Structure formats: C-alpha cells, structure tokens
Amino acid sequence: MKGWPGEPEMEYNVIKSGDAAQGAAGKPIENVIFDFGNVLVRWDPQAVMLPRYSQELTDRFLDNDVSGFYDASDEMDVGGRAVEAVAAVRQKYGEPWAGMLDYYFKNFEDSLVGPVEGMRVLINDLKSAGIGVWGLSNWATELFPPAKKFYPILSDLDDAVVSGYVKLRKPHRDIFEFALKRFDIPADTAVFIDDKAMNIVGANSAGIRGVRFNDSGKLRALLRRSGVDIQGIQS
Numbered sequence: 001m002k003g004w005p006g007e008p009e010m011e012y013n014v015i016k017s018g019d020a021a022q023g024a025a026g027k028p029i030e031n032v033i034f035d036f037g038n039v040l041v042r043w044d045p046q047a048v049m050l051p052r053y054s055q056e057l058t059d060r061f062l063d064n065d066v067s068g069f070y071d072a073s074d075e076m077d078v079g080g081r082a083v084e085a086v087a088a089v090r091q092k093y094g095e096p097w098a099g100m101l102d103y104y105f106k107n108f109e110d111s112l113v114g115p116v117e118g119m120r121v122l123i124n125d126l127k128s129a130g131i132g133v134w135g136l137s138n139w140a141t142e143l144f145p146p147a148k149k150f151y152p153i154l155s156d157l158d159d160a161v162v163s164g165y166v167k168l169r170k171p172h173r174d175i176f177e178f179a180l181k182r183f184d185i186p187a188d189t190a191v192f193i194d195d196k197a198m199n200i201v202g203a204n205s206a207g208i209r210g211v212r213f214n215d216s217g218k219l220r221a222l223l224r225r226s227g228v229d230i231q232g233i234q235s
C-alpha cells in the first residue's frame with residue numbers, strides 16, 4: 001500500500017465543515033492555518049532515493065506494506081529518533097529497507113524540491129488583509145532544520161506548531177487543540193489547509209474548517225468566494 005494508511009476519499013478545494021466544525025460553516029475567516037509539506041514546500045521522497053536506487057526498488061520502498069516507511073515517518077513525527085526508526089524497520093522488515101531508510105534520513109534535504117508555486121504571495125496577501133497566518137505540520141525534529149534553512153516561507157508565518165517538538169501528531173484532535181491554544185484563536189474563525197484528507201477530518205474534529213489542497217490559485221479563489229478580501233488572479 002503506497003501512501004499513508006487510513007487516507008479517506010475527499011475532493012480538493014472545497015471547505016469541509018464536518019463533525020465539530022459544522023457550527024463554523026459560513027462564518028468569517030479570520031485565520032488560515034497551513035500544513036508545510038506539499039502545501040508550502042514540495043516534498044518528494046523519490047527525489048532522495050532515485051540517485052541511488054532503481055525506480056522499481058524505490059516504489060517498493062515507498063509501499064508501507066513492504067517497508068514500513070510511512071509508519072516509521074509517523075514515529076519520527078512524534079519525536080522519534082532516526083536511529084530508532086531504522087532499527088525498528090530492520091527488526092520488522094529487514095534489508096534492504098532498513099538501509100534505504102537510513103539513506104533517506106541522511107539525505108532528507110534532497111526531498112525538499114522547491115516552494116509550492118503561488119503560496120508565498122498568497123500568504124503575503126493574507127497578512128496584508130489582516131488575516132492571521134499560522135503553521136501546523138507533522139515534521140520530525142531531526143529533519144526540520146533543513147526546511148527552516150532553505151525555505152524562509154516557514155518563518156514568515158505568525159507562529160507554527162511542529163509535531164516533533166510537541167510530541168503530538170495530525171490527524172489527532174489534540175494537536176489541533178494545542179495549536180488553537182498556542183495561537184490564541186477561536187476554532188470557528190480558522191480554516192486549515194492540508195494536502196491529506198485525513199488531516200482535514202482531524203481539523204474538523206477540533207471544530208476547524210478544512211480544505212484539501214492541491215493548487216494555490218484554486219485556494220486563493222476559494223478564500224475570495226468565502227469573503228476573504230484578497231486580490232484575485234488577473235485575466
């Protein structure tokens with residue numbers, strides 16, 4: 001199985017207000033909370049692996065049922081250490097998967113393949129419009145420094161919660177509640193932007209509306225239709 005376990009079907013670029021977020025539907029948006037990977041910064045684990053491993057072997061490595069890659073990533077995201085993750089994969093899945101995971105961790109910065117187009121300008125426009133801009137991301141403490149170093153957009157937010165430092169992880173409700181308290185914002189004023197559907201479900205469980213993301217222009221248009229006073233794309 002490729003990709004994170006438990007990922008539900010969900011359409012993109014639509015505000016979801018399920019579960020505890022139903023009461024927030026239609027309310028003014030005063031805060032936007034952004035995931036990092038594949039929302040602000042493009043993350044592609046294949047970019048790390050292919051200089052050393054074949055496409056076939058890389059595909060198998062990125063199949064969680066074969067290598068446990070995504071399970072190991074989840075453990076890292078709540079404060080686990082790379083050496084422990086590699087040891088656990090070696091014990092459960094053996095080689096070559098443990099060695100490949102070690103190589104992935106040691107070359108992680110190569111997985112960050114560029115900024116997501118349009119998001120820097122969108123964040124600046126939101127800030128100019130008086131909208132709070134925040135970050136909430138699953139990211140391991142050992143792997144986060146390269147992202148902060150190479151992508152200033154992650155420091156341009158008003159504040160951010162990174163899972164590895166607080167030892168909480170999306171999609172669980174407790175990290176969303178932690179973020180709301182830290183940012184000192186009400187849940188019904190916020191919209192959470194993430195590329196993974198399961199994290200939108202998690203946001204809804206904490207009373208936060210959510211949008212599954214795949215395009216900055218479509219997100220801009222959605223926010224404008226929802227009453228956020230930012231400039232549209234000129235045509």
